[in-house]
Amino acid sequence: MGPGAPPLSVGIDLVQLSRIQESMATFGDRFLRRVFTEGEIAYATSTPALAPARLAARFAAKEATVKALDLAERGVGWREIEVTRSPSGAPRLVLHGAARAAAVEAGDPSLSLSLSHEGDYATAVVISARREHP
């Protein structure tokens, strides 16, 4: 995403909760710590019954961000894309490291995130909007 990038770009991802649970069963903490930040893990596991859905939705959010910002070849770690929550509880994206650098390079677009889950699936949509610089 360079200076010629479109004013709006979108990314979407769909993740199966049971696959995330399988990863946790197979790789344990290695999977969790590699993919999620401490804050994400703390929030997701604060309500054990909701942890699989929250983790799956956050995984989807990271992948949707990679798509929206075209980061697949940037060498971005999973934890460099973090989902936090606003005071109202709405999810927000915070970028770190190589992800942050790539966003700044692309004009530091405004990012919007929406999460949803139902049954065994969680999904995330990210919209990246170029800021106007009059």
Place this chain on the structure above:
Amino acid sequence: MIDRIRKILKEHGRLNKDAAVYPEDGDLYQAGMTSHASVNVMLALEGEFDIEFPDHMLKRSVFESMGSMRDAITQLTSSS
């Protein structure tokens, strides 16, 4: 090394093709590997080869084929 990668792909790659015979340079994402499956493959490769992929190597192209994974593993094992 490719045989060990094939074994891991068979177990973790969730391919819709047979990992045992899939071309070494065939696109694994085209063969059904999801981004989540690629994380499992990465973690399994790390365990199998006693390596750790640094963040800057977490690119789609690194996990795109068995050949590209072999090249990355070779790079990581020769520099340690």
